[in-house]
Amino acid sequence: MHKEAILEASLRLFSSKGFHNVSMQDIAAESEFAVGTLYNFFPSKEQLFAELLSDCAEKIYEMLWPILAGDEREDVKLRTFIRAHSRLVEENVDFIKLYVSEQGNLTAAHNIGNVRADEIKTTLRGKLEDIIKSGIEKKNFRSVDARTAAHSLAAALQSFILESSEDFEKRKIDEGLAKIEHLFIDTLLMPEKQGQ
Amino acid sequence: MHKEAILEASLRLFSSKGFHNVSMQDIAAESEFAVGTLYNFFPSKEQLFAELLSDCAEKIYEMLWPILAGDEREDVKLRTFIRAHSRLVEENVDFIKLYVSEQGNLTAAHNIGNVRADEIKTTLRGKLEDIIKSGIEKKNFRSVDARTAAHSLAAALQSFILESSEDFEKRKIDEGLAKIEHLFIDTLLMPEKQGQ
Amino acid sequence: MHKEAILEASLRLFSSKGFHNVSMQDIAAESEFAVGTLYNFFPSKEQLFAELLSDCAEKIYEMLWPILAGDEREDVKLRTFIRAHSRLVEENVDFIKLYVSEQGNLTAAHNIGNVRADEIKTTLRGKLEDIIKSGIEKKNFRSVDARTAAHSLAAALQSFILESSEDFEKRKIDEGLAKIEHLFIDTLLMPEKQGQ
Amino acid sequence: MHKEAILEASLRLFSSKGFHNVSMQDIAAESEFAVGTLYNFFPSKEQLFAELLSDCAEKIYEMLWPILAGDEREDVKLRTFIRAHSRLVEENVDFIKLYVSEQGNLTAAHNIGNVRADEIKTTLRGKLEDIIKSGIEKKNFRSVDARTAAHSLAAALQSFILESSEDFEKRKIDEGLAKIEHLFIDTLLMPEKQGQ
């Protein structure tokens, strides 16, 4: 589908050069369509960008949500969630760069796309919080402030993948994620289990 | 000094609209100078921006570094560091918005300013890591991966102040920071002390 | 073709006002295109100018070269060459003004166009020299320094058409050229033939 | 005198970069005065330029006129005149470059300076013509069209010094001038004398 192709080309360009350093002409060239064609699918550059943002956020949501929504034990879900970020970086380097690089560059219209992205962020964090709460209730986790722990974990992960996306190297990423897992799950939430 | 005034006006505008959505005319109007005057102080829009970034980063560095470099016990330094972010947000809302919103929007020239900002970020993180290590050696902290813990704490703080800067409210911020302090210091690093 | 129209409009303006006193807006107005359209055909004002210079030089070359390269006797070729300048002025008043008025106004980029113009100038002068040499060898011309004679003839012609181009008047020009022909050919190079 | 110093600095700059590529700030820097000071001596950049042009033309006039106005025999005066161009180039490279490079770049105001320069050009040519006429009347010169001969000689000299001024080399210039002298005086005007 044409729309798909345009979005893919846009992602490549936006993620490496930023919204304002990519022109519709650039996108036309990269996607091998005419400029006018872009306007048959998107009413404006900003809308195109917003849709791109939305789509990518959605994709990430669809990768992460099932993990958190599953039936496994709380600690297992969290571990899987953390480790999943390895594949997430792998498959979405461009989007991550984009998302971070434009984070907050809000000209009204970006928001349309960002709204969805923020929604997703909030939803995921909320679920993380619930899982931690649930783990605490079952006495599997230590009694921490669930919201703060969820935010911190999310922030740590985001900060980590952000840095990793600069020069992607799978082994390093897996190691880093393992350390985060160890810190947040084994040390912070379940200290007894590992005798630390 | 005029340069100061220009930088202040720029900060106001850049932080609320982003680099590319602010024109030199805008800055001239906001700072109540003529366009040409701006160019008597800065060779280009990008240099102006870079200098702004540098300056702000420096200011933050000068606020935070002494805390980490002091002679107090490790946990005290970390607690003070965390709590200092309250004043930091208070005094630098605009810069924080700016720094985050442009983070990674690197048109070559931004880098000049960002280089300093990143340097500072790295330096602070490194010091955090050293402090945690030192606390571990003295058996005051649990044996965690110091680097990961430092990064996580930094990320949590950054994520938190970023969100807080949107609608600044001192009480909420202090509460949030207290929770972060509790999570990272009392629960993660010094669990015995509080019998948790 | 649009490019043609733009170049024509540019020539009119540049020749009467000089490179720096004509703005792209002026050219847009004169050529009845939008400014942006100019940039669809030329990457910069300087390139436009350079191309204009090149093109005109080329046109003149194509008018004069065949005369010098022909098979006629040396004196005939020179006479035809001199007289051809009448039509040359007629058809290229604007370019002549331009070429002379900008001669040496070299902001790097002009050179691109000027390189071709100078090449042509050099080529024509070289050919003039060869023809004079050849005429001398055949004892049709007096033994003069061929290079100096060629340069002097070229200079005299250029100086003359330059002045003529200010207030074009065909009769005067033909008279002037006849005098130059008489001076250089009949008097300087072939004095015997006319018993002077 | 300050005015003198400003004009000297201007000449250096204008001759190497052209009128439009030199700013009043540049002139201020080069002359070591403040911008405002320039305006105490010259009402505008264009007037400054015009005065510069006038002055230089005057200087050249004062060097050449006495030669032509002297009491020597016609051929002697012409020979001296031609040879004098060696010193002329030597002492006025900058002005020659300037004069040629701006020749015709006429924004109304240049004219003020150019008027004097053209006046001088005309006067000198007229005198040349008179001298040739006089030589013809005395049967020392062949009967050529005096005006055309004068113009041609002037054009040849101008074209020659123009080229020489690019990379000044005294020996080459003297050689070139000798050839011009030979061509115009010995060959064109006084052929019998040398049996050519």
Add this chain to the structure above:
DNA sequence: CATGAATGAGACTTCATTCAT
């Protein structure tokens, strides 16, 4: 639907000129 030439508002930057000190 697809095309891409044309458009022109607007961005950055320069620089002749002024004027308060």
Add this chain to the structure above:
DNA sequence: CATGAATGAAGTCTCATTCAT
């Protein structure tokens, strides 16, 4: 007179958007 910071009009160029084909 000398200064030079301040000015703002004007120039070059970009690029989102349109529309006739």
